[in-house]
Amino acid sequence: MYSRFAELVAARVQHSATRTFFTPRAATWEERFAADGPRYAAAVARMGLGPGRRALDVGCGSGRALPALRAEVGDEGMVLGVELTPAMLAATVREGRAGLARLLLADACRLPLAAGAVDGIFSAGLINHVPDPAAALREWARVTAPGGVLLLYHPSGRAERAARHGRPLDPDDPLAEENLRPALHAAGWSMDCCEDASHHFLARAVRAR
Template sequence: MAVLVIGEAPTAAIEAVGLRIRPFRPGADEPLPATLTGIDALILSPTATPAALPLVGPALAAEVPVLALGEGARLLAEAAGSGGTGCGATDPLLGGAAAPHGFRVGASAWGLPVPDEADHGVLRRFAELVAGRAETTATRTFFTPRAAAWEERFAYQTPAYEAAVARMRLRPGQRALDLGCGSGRALPALRALVGAAGTVIGVDLTHAMLTAAAREGRGGAAAGLLLADCARLPLPAAAVHGIFAAGLLDHLPHPDAALREWARVTAPGGELLLFHPSGRAERAARHGRAVSPDDPLAEPNLRPALEAAGWHLATYEDAATHFLARAQR
């Protein structure tokens, strides 16, 4: 995990929680990173310059944690187009004495115009927040800049998604989730199964992906769009009858915990369909590697993981053209 520090700022509290400092000093020979890949947070120090602005906008869009101090706070406000909102005493980062002077932009950026108040406590809380969000930040950093072109790039896969959804045993009036829905290719097919009286919700961790789904007309009356972590769903137990998840499980840091969470929100007899429009061997070859025996989608791994989480694997297909596993709660 790395924190990009632009300018001079105290870093002991950051390093104390195991974060690596990646320094950038304005005017030095090294260039500013072109993207946020590999960067878990951004600190704009009092010596930051406008050279940092090309990274601040993308950081705000992807909700990469940002702490801006002194002159850095002015740059943050400039990038956001406003001074942000004031921080109350309960703000997780700038609560207490710093709150009257600090401001917040969105869900993950804070400005503290008076650098003397950027004490060890603020930096420590920021470091803890960064470490706790690292997995979420990496996902959003990857998908946010790709979201606008996602549908155009992968629209050809839509018929495969529709065919996969059609194999779910959902009935009119039931409730369905598409986890990691992206631009929402599966949402119309899920709506067709549950009908106008049913409920369809697309869940994604990246706001830009949900925006892409809405732009394609897959939100609104077609489906609800929910910004959430698929491993911590804001839903009651037994709330849905079917879950569709394409290209998701094997990318999660804790797939066993995710399967348990999906079982929690699924009613008895409900279904889980894991899908990918290409088989495991084809995907591995595309990335220049062999199929790993540790792959959570390999049947010897997937079947016991599903059973331990409360699922029964009913169908398993790992073909050249697709991967599909259908399980029942």
């Protein structure tokens, strides 16, 4: 019981820190990253989802990937956007994207979804910010149907981001292929693509059957 209580307290602290960081930035998020829209659409297309499928944008922010996900699955498909920060969901509404998806205020590592509920998960820039990347990958595998796809994306590569922050590449970065591939495998995913280019990071994995 005490260990469970400690987990809940740690999660509450993490939630507060995340919301403290993103809440004041939500109002100008779209303005800062307006040029990323086409790149998000190109990344979503790599998922290979078709009409009628069920897609989840985990850590959806202001919903930049939602138009592309909706276009992929069509009107008969389902799109969910999960975000921890209420201000970011409010930004999604302001941008006119609320009608594209069902929006959920929830923890990306404790999703309020049944096992196998979705066919594909899109995640942009989130895995570096969750407290336990391995646990997040396991949770995302839990809610994905066998044969479903996970796409981890960032509109800049690891080296570019490290240089921007004035630091070397971190060998412990969960997105480094030597770390990501075994972590995905352990969580029930099979990685079929990893691109750490100067202009983007993209990793695609398929849920083991």
